[in-house]
Amino acid sequence: DAGVIQSPRHEVTEMGQEVTLRCKPISGHNSLFWYRQTMMRGLELLIYFNNNVPIDDSGMPEDRFSAKMPNASFSTLKIQPSEPRDSAVYFCASSFKRGGSYNEQFFGPGTRLTVL
């Protein structure tokens, strides 16, 4: 079975450019999570969706960040304009929410973003 798919795996861009990260969750999962990982701050939750609806975006650092989930099989995280401090590994994870609880989260391979 295919796991969570993320693209691109690596992205190098210049400050001010728009960056779009993509995620395909595991088929049948109804919840999707975007995380950012840095050495200094660890693994931070940015936003999560349940049934394609954003539930909590309080972790989104600022208005430069936006996320969408137009359907159950695709989500994007966009940074516009990008800044060097956005350099990090961005992970997407998915799980199946049954009742009030989320089951195990499966992580994608991550996108390593470098903003010069």
Added chain:
Amino acid sequence: QKEVEQNSGPLSVPEGAIASLNCTYSDRVSQSFFWYRQYSGKSPELIMSIYSNGDKEDGRFTAQLNKASQYVSLLIRDSQPSDSATYLCAVKWQAGTALIFGKGTTLSVSS
């Protein structure tokens, strides 16, 4: 603000020893607790979950939870060099919410 605290390490143990990883959390009403393993350059993978006080064993891994002390630990018996990784503690505060992760403890097992 809800927090999950871990000693960053590195924790160094010889092969065959028991490795003990600890985690504390700030919110007494937390419901679910998870341990993830992350190899360098890879994504986190779930190794243990625990929901009630006491011990839960799975192979060489034992998770221990003490809600009164707001403390969860992971014991790895017969540590192997392949266990060398960063171990992330994650806490879910209540049903329907996402996980909050600690910054992780780096474990190094020497042969």
